[in-house]
Amino acid sequence: MNQIISFLNGLDDYExxxxxxxxxxxxxxxxxxxxxxxxRKKELTKEKVDKLIAANPKKEAKKGKIRCPRCSSDKIRTEKVEWTNTVNKVGYEDEIASMDGLSGKIIYKNQVICNVCEYWIEDPNFEKTKKSIWHDIGDALFHIFTN
Ligand SMILES: [Zn+2]
Structure with missing residues (x-):
């Protein structure tokens, strides 16, 4: 069984x-x-998807565990990323971070993404915004080359 199908088999209907x-x-x-x-095998039609999403019973997050605020799944991936967004920020913690940035110390922050619905729970470097722009450009190029 390939990776994606075994991942899907680990999800409940809501996920x-x-x-x-x-x-x-x-x-x-x-x-x-x-x-x-x-x-299709799971008989998950578009109507059923919408119904399940509308009905999704939010599960309580266990202590110390993160759940996705959108789908409430706990299938979350956390990656430590170098924090590049140290400019144009205000606030005490961020000021300290900027100073550290000047002194050349690298700051790591958690980038947290839901594995089920791809919701970005923590996006310290605004990668999500950057990616969706590139995605759009990529799509546009794709259309140019295929038309
Ligand atoms: Zn999610």
């Missing part, structure tokens, strides 16, 4: 619904087809 709505389109065409086959 699967969020996945279908928010993350499915981020995959390559071939993988999307494979995922859609899996969703």
């Amino acid at each position: 699967l619904a969020y996945f279908a709505k928010f993350k499915l389109h981020t995959y390559m065409q071939d993988t999307q087809l494979e995922i859609k086959r899996h969703l």
Whole structure:
């Protein structure tokens, strides 16, 4: 069984619904087809996805555990990233960080992303914003070359 299908098998119906709505389109065409086959097997239609998302019972976050604020899944990935966004920020903590930045000390912050719906829970460097811009440009180029 390939990686994506075994990941999908570990999701409950609600998580699967969020996945279908928010993350499915981020995959390559071939993988999307494979995922859609899996969703069909699970009889997860578009109507059912919308219903599940509307009904999603928010699960309580256990102490010390993060849950996604959008889909409430605990399937979260955390990556330590070098904090590059030290300019144009105000506030005590950020001022200290800027000073550290000047002294050449590297600051690491957590970049936290939901594995189910790809919601960016913590995005210290605004990577999400950058990526979606590149995604749009990429799409535009794709259309130029395929038309
Ligand atoms: Zn999520």
